[in-house]
Amino acid sequence: MGLEKDADKVTQLVVGGVRVGIAGLEGIAEEVQKLGLSSGDDVGRALLERVCKKNYVPAAAEEEYRQALVRWYRHWVTGEEPPVEQERTGLEIKVLGPGCRKCETLAKEVYKALERLKIPADVKKITDVNEIAGHNILMTPGLIINGKIKSAGKVPKPQQIEKWIQEEVPLSIRF
Numbered sequence: 001m002g003l004e005k006d007a008d009k010v011t012q013l014v015v016g017g018v019r020v021g022i023a024g025l026e027g028i029a030e031e032v033q034k035l036g037l038s039s040g041d042d043v044g045r046a047l048l049e050r051v052c053k054k055n056y057v058p059a060a061a062e063e064e065y066r067q068a069l070v071r072w073y074r075h076w077v078t079g080e081e082p083p084v085e086q087e088r089t090g091l092e093i094k095v096l097g098p099g100c101r102k103c104e105t106l107a108k109e110v111y112k113a114l115e116r117l118k119i120p121a122d123v124k125k126i127t128d129v130n131e132i133a134g135h136n137i138l139m140t141p142g143l144i145i146n147g148k149i150k151s152a153g154k155v156p157k158p159q160q161i162e163k164w165i166q167e168e169v170p171l172s173i174r175f
Contacts, residue, residue, distance in 0.1 A: 010022065011072070013068050013072055018122070020120065022055055022069075044069060044070040051069060056111050058114060059118065060118035092121065093122070093146075095107045095110060095141060095143060096135060097126075098129065098132075102154075103141040106141040109155065109158055110123060110143070116162065117166065119169050138152065138153075139153030140152070
C-alpha cells in the first residue's frame with residue numbers, strides 16, 4: 001500500500017463512548033514511535049497533536065481523545081487486540097455531494113457548528129453518486145443527521161445546522 005493510501009486509511013476508535021474515525025492514525029503512530037517517548041502522557045500529547053492536524057477533534061473532548069489514543073497506541077505497539085469498549089449511541093452526520101464548492105462549504109459549516117456546540121459526531125462525507133442516490137437525495141449538497149434528511153440542494157444557514165444538530169444529539173454525548 002502506498003503512502004497516500006495509508007494516509008487516507010481510517011481507524012475506528014471509541015472515544016468517550018462514541019465511535020469515531022481517525023484518518024492516518026497508523027502513520028501518526030509510526031511518527032510518534034520514532035520519537036522514543038517513554039511517558040504515556042508524552043505519547044498521548046504527541047498523538048493528539050498530530051491527530052488534530054488531520055482530523056476534527058472537539059476542543060472539549062481532547063482529553064477523552066488523548067486517553068483513547070494512548071489505549072489504542074499501547075495495543076498497536078504490542079500487537080495485542082484492544083479490549084472492546086462500550087459505545088453509546090452517538091451522533092452520525094452525513095454530508096452528501098460529489099465534492100463541489102457547495103458540498104465542501106456544507107461540510108465546513110457542519111464542523112464549525114460541532115465545534116461551537118462542543119459536540120462530538122461521526123461525520124462522513126459521501127461522494128459516490130450511487131451511495132448518494134441510495135439516500136434518496138436528488139440534489140446535492142445533502143445533509144443527513146442520525147438517518148434523517150435535513151437538507152438537499154443548498155447550504156443551510158449556520159444557525160439552522162446548529163438547531164438540527166441540537167435536535168438530534170443524545171444528551172449522553174454532550175461534553
